[in-house]
Amino acid sequence: MTPPCAATVRACVSLSQDLAWLMRDGTVEYGPVPTTHGRPGQETPVGTFQVAWKDAVHRSSIYGDDMPNSVFFAAGGVAFHQGSLTEQSHGCVHLSPEAAKAFFDSLPVKAVVQVVA
Numbered sequence: 001m002t003p004p005c006a007a008t009v010r011a012c013v014s015l016s017q018d019l020a021w022l023m024r025d026g027t028v029e030y031g032p033v034p035t036t037h038g039r040p041g042q043e044t045p046v047g048t049f050q051v052a053w054k055d056a057v058h059r060s061s062i063y064g065d066d067m068p069n070s071v072f073f074a075a076g077g078v079a080f081h082q083g084s085l086t087e088q089s090h091g092c093v094h095l096s097p098e099a100a101k102a103f104f105d106s107l108p109v110k111a112v113v114q115v116v117a
Contacts, residue, residue, distance in 0.1 A: 010111040039088035069104035
């Protein structure tokens with residue numbers, strides 16, 4: 001399966017497919033992996049972003065949820081992190097424990113992330 005993102009991105013998310021990939025120079029490095037994303041009214045933003053910061057042991061100050069292996073990439077605290085793959089999020093991209101660790105380890109600050117519908 002070919003990721004639906006630009007070849008220049010480091011991480012790709014397809015909201016319609018509930019899938020994410022790690023990329024390097026246009027080639028899939030890891031994935032696709034299953035995801036869940038924002039619920040109606042708290043949608044995951046679509047666009048191209050840069051990783052702003054990371055926190056291996058993060059707790060949401062708004063929702064009180066644990067967010068292991070958080071990689072923050074969009075305004076409003078939107079991040080990749082370990083989370084439920086059966087329930088929609090408050091805007092973040094949920095990953096399995098294994099995938100969240102892989103994304104955390106592979107995405108440095110300033111890495112380019114693209115989220116497509």
